[in-house]
Amino acid sequence: MIQLKKVDWDNYEDVIKLHVAKEQEDFVADNDASLIHAFLAMSEGEPVFAFAIYNDDTPVGFIQMGYDDDWSGEERKDWLESDVFKKWDGKKYYFIWRFMIDKKYQGKGYGKEALRKAIEFLKTEPCGKAEYITLxxxxxxEVARKLYFSFGFYEPTEFAPYYHDEDEISAILKL
Incomplete structure (x- = not known):
């Protein structure tokens, strides 16, 4: 049975040992880098949820999520005058920051079940109300796209409030 367990002193080394296949390495950051990013974000007061994904007692993946309701900050200064900012200004949302299943455990439905549990968790509004989940x-x-769309995520007609460039697609799920 798939479970999400908070990353802690007891399991962080197991999370760091999980890796995607070589041809997938450009799709997601290594878990050690992800945990460092989580620590840095939390040290700046950002809410971050880092979970090991377990099948029974076996670690099979990792998911990291956050919450955003603050549109200020240096990283968004270019957006402040844009139509995108006007559309998303004041909206609160959760985001799935990292998501991976180890290469040994892919193709077994673990990713689908883990994503379902992650969405259920975010729907409990652990940081407060939100209108969307973004990723x-x-x-x-294409595997990720099909998975996300199977849960109702869609690509917005305009830029979503999440990292996006010519190689990366944003998708949102209305809560």
């Missing part, structure tokens, strides 16, 4: 995926990652 992004590499344009060439």
């Amino acid at each position: 992004s995926y590499e344009r060439t990652n």
